[in-house]
Amino acid sequence: MTTEGNPLLIDVDVHHQYESIKDLAPYLSKREMERAYLPSGGGRSTNPRGVMRKDVITPEGKPAGSVPETMIEGHIDRYGIDLALLNPGVLSLGGIPFTDLAVSLARATNDWTAAEWLPVDDRFIASIAIAPQDPVAAAAEIRRHADNPRMVQVGMTSAPVLMGDRFMHPIYEAANELKMPINLHVGGATKGVNLGDYPVGQGATFFETHIGMCIPAIYHVISLVAEGVFVKFPDTYIVLNEFGLAWLPFVMWRLDMEYRASRIDVPWLTEMPSEHLRKHLRFSTQPLETPEDPRKLVTLLELVEAEEMLLFASDYPHWDFDSPELALKGFPADWKRKIMCDNAFEVYRLEQRLGIGRRQPALV
Amino acid sequence: MARTSERKRISFPAAELPSGGRKVIVSGRREIAIFNVEGNLYAVKNRCPHQQAPLAAGAVGGTRLASDVGTYRDGLEGRILRCPWHSYEFDLDNGRCLVEGERFRVATYEVKRESEEIAVYV
Numbered sequence: 001m002t003t004e005g006n007p008l009l010i011d012v013d014v015h016h017q018y019e020s021i022k023d024l025a026p027y028l029s030k031r032e033m034e035r036a037y038l039p040s041g042g043g044r045s046t047n048p049r050g051v052m053r054k055d056v057i058t059p060e061g062k063p064a065g066s067v068p069e070t071m072i073e074g075h076i077d078r079y080g081i082d083l084a085l086l087n088p089g090v091l092s093l094g095g096i097p098f099t100d101l102a103v104s105l106a107r108a109t110n111d112w113t114a115a116e117w118l119p120v121d122d123r124f125i126a127s128i129a130i131a132p133q134d135p136v137a138a139a140a141e142i143r144r145h146a147d148n149p150r151m152v153q154v155g156m157t158s159a160p161v162l163m164g165d166r167f168m169h170p171i172y173e174a175a176n177e178l179k180m181p182i183n184l185h186v187g188g189a190t191k192g193v194n195l196g197d198y199p200v201g202q203g204a205t206f207f208e209t210h211i212g213m214c215i216p217a218i219y220h221v222i223s224l225v226a227e228g229v230f231v232k233f234p235d236t237y238i239v240l241n242e243f244g245l246a247w248l249p250f251v252m253w254r255l256d257m258e259y260r261a262s263r264i265d266v267p268w269l270t271e272m273p274s275e276h277l278r279k280h281l282r283f284s285t286q287p288l289e290t291p292e293d294p295r296k297l298v299t300l301l302e303l304v305e306a307e308e309m310l311l312f313a314s315d316y317p318h319w320d321f322d323s324p325e326l327a328l329k330g331f332p333a334d335w336k337r338k339i340m341c342d343n344a345f346e347v348y349r350l351e352q353r354l355g356i357g358r359r360q361p362a363l364v
Numbered sequence: 365m366a367r368t369s370e371r372k373r374i375s376f377p378a379a380e381l382p383s384g385g386r387k388v389i390v391s392g393r394r395e396i397a398i399f400n401v402e403g404n405l406y407a408v409k410n411r412c413p414h415q416q417a418p419l420a421a422g423a424v425g426g427t428r429l430a431s432d433v434g435t436y437r438d439g440l441e442g443r444i445l446r447c448p449w450h451s452y453e454f455d456l457d458n459g460r461c462l463v464e465g466e467r468f469r470v471a472t473y474e475v476k477r478e479s480e481e482i483a484v485y486v
Contacts, residue, residue: 047451054448055421292467321449323415 005360007341008082009324010350013185013241013284013313014075016117017065017089027108027115035101039092039192044202044209047319056317064317065089068120075316076123079324082360083350086117086126087155087185087241094132094158095192102131107141110151118150125348127155127183135167139174146178149353153181153239158188163238164223172233181237181282181347184220186213217243221251221281228268230280237347239282242315246289246297249304252277278305282347284313285339286322294330311347312340375483381405388420391486398475398484399424399456401442406456407475407484408445413461413468417449427453427462 018024025033056064056074065071076084088109096102109129118124128151130138138154145151154175161167163184175182189197190209196202197216203209217240224230224238255273259266269276283306290297301307312328315321328336345351345358374389374396381387381400388410389396395410397420410420426441444462445454453462454470461468474485 049423049446049451053417054423055418292464319449319451323417326415 007337007359008356009080009340010083010085010312010344011079011081011314011316011324012085012239012311012344013286014071014084014086014316015065015089015318016068016071016086016113017063018112019062019066021105024105024108024112027111028104032101032104032108035098036105037096037101038090038105039095044206045187045190045197045213046206047210048206049319051319053317053319053321068117071316072121075314076121079314081123081324083123083125083344085153085348086113086124087183088113088127088129090129091157091185091187092191093129094156094160094188095194096131096133097193099131099133102133103137103141106131106138107144110141110145114145114148114151118148125150125152125354127151127153128180129155130171132156132159132168132171135170139170142171142174142178142180152348152350152353153183155183155185156188157185158191158194159184159220160194162223163220164225164227164229166227169229169232172229172236176233176236179235179349181239183239183241184217184243186217186242189213189216214243214247218247218251221277222255224281225255225269225273225276226266228266230276231268231270234280237280237282239284239311239347241284241313242286243283244287244289245283245285245306245310246300248277248283248306248309249300252304274304278309282309282311282343285310285327286313286315287320288322288327290330298331298335307335307338308343308346310335310339311344371485373483373485375478375481378477378480378482381482386420386424388418389484394486395420396473396484396486398482399445400482401456404442405475405477405482406445407473408454408456408459409471409473411470412447412449412452413470414447414450414452417447419445419447419454419470421448422446423448424456 021036021038052064058067058070090109093102106129113126128142128145130141132138142154197212203212252274259273314324341358374391383400383402385400387398396407397410398407401424408419410418412419423446425444426438427444429437429439431437443456445456459470459472476483
């Protein structure tokens with residue numbers, strides 16, 4: 001019997017949303033607002049049956065995720081979530097061809113988050129949206145929020161090159177300096193000028209393309225290891241958000257296998273690739289590729305000692321939302337504590353940033 | 365299923381559930397979602413067997429039946445309820461999911477029009 005209280009419940013993927021891009025007007029110059037748009041396209045990776053949960057009803061029919069009070073009542077309070085990490089619903093930011101427009105929209109999105117969401121509820125924390133099209137401007141945008149402890153992560157929804165590519169390193173340098181993780185969230189690869197998820201054809205049904213959306217994460221993980229990102233930037237993590245995770249054992253074992261033969265290509269690695277990943281790679285738990293017996297998924301993850309690599313995420317208010325009450329059915333209690341609380345405290349340095357403990361006070 | 369004499373009858377005016385509508389009633393701790401699909405009445409437990417989503421918020425319509433590769437056969441119009449979260453499809457007639465029907469089966473209840481009322485037997 002423990003004397004400590006209940007672990008907090010941290011949800012690392014909640015989407016807040018503009019009603020329309022005009023919401024950014026207070027944070028953009030007049031010229032910038034005139035030019036502002038978010039590319040459409042990416043239809044092949046958009047659920048034809050709707051992107052949002054059908055039971056999220058907001059006042060005046062505004063888009064799901066655009067009204068803080070609805071989110072608080074329907075999700076944060078409903079499930080007793082102690083901290084919700086807001087990732088802005090701007091999947092196409094990284095696909096905008098006009099670099100300076102993308103940079104200004106990222107900046108304005110962060111100003112909007114800080115002014116209109118963070119003050120509403122102490123349980124909100126947020127990602128700093130960046131436009132990876134310009135890594136130097138992105139680095140400056142990251143550093144601009146250094147003094148806001150509730151901005152806990154750098155967020156992007158696509159990368160213009162493989163994530164390990166040295167083109168991206170200024171972003172990692174800034175995040176590393178602030179000891180902040182970098183989050184790649186799924187969904188931007190098919191938007192705007194981005195190249196898509198598959199190098200070979202695009203898929204003919206949403207059934208396929210939704211699975212295909214997780215494939216780029218595999219390319220990015222291999223690249224991050226190969227280019228020594230985890231060696232060069234040891235104080236950061238890469239968080240893969242909504243790419244699934246049951247493919248992790250394949251990637252870890254295959255990387256180690258290649259390293260034994262071709263170490264000469266990557267002499268800067270200081271340990272086995274799987275160790276680099278265990279230390280620096282993290283996954284949100286949504287969606288989980290759960291088989292009929294969920295313990296089989298736990299067994300798979302035990303094989304690569306992944307219990308500290310997982311961070312609970314709901315993906316509210318999207319259609320593939322995972323309920324905090326049921327998503328981790330079949331997981332042992334100590335895994336659940338780590339996944340729903342302790343791992344997030346480590347990755348986001350929540351004790352240091354927010355001055356909170358990871359357990360609620362025990363009832364006397 | 366309990367014998368008729370042991371089942372509870374819950375009723376409400378038929379005017380409260382016109383065609384195209386849906387209604388949630390409560391029996392003890394159970395919520396039951398009732399649908400009127402062009403006069404056909406269906407009642408299912410208002411909790412998806414997958415992750416307990418409120419099925420009453422789901423879309424009701426038809427679906428695509430089994431067909432040859434590259435062809436489509438629409439059918440079961442007005443019989444299929446799609447969960448508002450992960451889009452699992454349930455046949456309102458028997459509660460079976462169209463994929464792994466026994467594994468994901470939602471409870472159904474007898475529901476019928478009785479003169480000016482709609483009655484559900486739980």
